[in-house]
Amino acid sequence: MESAITWLLPMDFPKRLLQLRKLRGLTQQGLSDQITLHVNQIKRYEAGTAQPTLETLVRLVKALHVTLDELVFDDDERGPCEDFKMQFEALRQFNDKERMIAKELLDSLILKHAANQLSTGGA
Numbered sequence: 001m002e003s004a005i006t007w008l009l010p011m012d013f014p015k016r017l018l019q020l021r022k023l024r025g026l027t028q029q030g031l032s033d034q035i036t037l038h039v040n041q042i043k044r045y046e047a048g049t050a051q052p053t054l055e056t057l058v059r060l061v062k063a064l065h066v067t068l069d070e071l072v073f074d075d076d077e078r079g080p081c082e083d084f085k086m087q088f089e090a091l092r093q094f095n096d097k098e099r100m101i102a103k104e105l106l107d108s109l110i111l112k113h114a115a116n117q118l119s120t121g122g123a
Contacts (some may be wrong), residue, residue, distance in 0.1 A: 035059035
């Protein structure tokens with residue numbers, strides 16, 4: 001039985017699910033058999049009229065052999081913005097101690113930002 005918790009997924013999720021299913025050579029029935037879910041539910045997901053639970057998303061990514069990010073997000077929807085990509089790539093060259101310092105610095109900036117958002121009401 002599926003959990004009652006559902007998540008709001010990006011609008012492109014139904015298209016991505018359909019494309020990935022077809023790319024793997026699966027029919028809707030074949031995918032539903034693999035993840036032990038009724039075929040009508042797969043049809044609803046692909047039509048965008050229903051959203052899978054987290055548990056179902058995990059079963060989908062396993063059956064489709066993709067990551068959750070690949071199934072749910074657009075290519076440029078996650079990760080650093082263009083302005084920071086080079087800096088984050090440079091962090092790979094840091095030793096463990098330097099990475100920890102960079103992480104602590106970023107964590108403190110993120111906390112400061114969150115505190116400012118709360119105190120100003122998000123403005």
